[in-house]
Amino acid sequence: MFSTEQQQAIFQALPDPVFILTRSGRYADILGGSDSRYYHDGSMLIGQKIEDVLIPEKADWFMLQIERALASRQLLVVEYGLAGSDVKGLGNDGPDTVIWFEGRIQALDFTIDGEDAVVWVASNISARHELEAQLRHKSEIDELTGLHNRRSLMVQLRNQFSLFQRYQTQTAILLFDLDFLKTINDSCGHLMGDRVLRLIADCCRKHLREQDFSARYGGDEFVILMPQTSVEQAEHLAQRLRLAIVSAMGSQPLHSRNNPNDAIKERGISGGLSQFSAGDASFEDVIGRADRLLYMAKQQGRNRICV
């Protein structure tokens, strides 16, 4: 139906680039890629090998995908990022952000110069990738404090509990609640209440270790999950955090709106500290224990951690 020239023109008009790659990683041909918003002219790659173009770590990954597609003979769909620093010899000329692609790879049923080969269609999905990252962030992070939200805490607790069941690694959990937030809200305004909640989050980020997982459990309740931590170590960390929060709150102008001389004196947190234990059926058991200990801390006069 189409002449050879017309077929060639149709291939070149394809918006996404189509790479014909041999088993040894040679660019046998490149078609399409006409959407110049996303793709540069790649014709200079023809005849070159992936290992000549990309740094070893990336080149190995590309070669592995070619092998997978050739072995399965099925359509293989992969996602990958390419940064300017992944391309050999680009220097500072490449893009400064990672560009994300979806690769659709299919083995060809003929050989090219005696080699097996695949067709690899690369689509720029950076915009979608960015949107997905934003949505993931929104679904996992508490908007007010920037800590993990309850939903991502639950996922983390479930994973850590599975690890505990398999390896019995000590894992401590602190559940704490800001004392008298209602009084702060009523006396100093809701915005000041919000400010104190953010202050607590800052203290968590500053005073806990990188492996500790801090989350806003809801309202003025927070949970700190401390993997590979004994209760003794966790108690030390919890007390350090409590003192840091008391000290940070001390620097806040927590004065009554009606009477500026009337400062709110009660500043602190009450917490319950527990750990996964052999008899627990699920992570909910340890949260339940920490909750009862938190209640005890409130009963005993607040601004303390019960273990």
Ligand SMILES: Nc1nc2c(ncn2[C@@H]2O[C@H](COP(=O)(O)OP(=O)(O)OP(=O)(O)O)[C@@H](O)[C@H]2O)c(=O)[nH]1
């Ligand atoms: N400012 C602010 N207040 C909140 C937020 N979420 C919940 N609160 C308020 O926090 C208060 C929590 O109340 P409680 O924990 O029961 O009581 P409390 O005043 O902190 O007193 P104790 O916990 O008994 O020491 C409620 O008045 C909620 O309305 C928030 O995001 N911002």
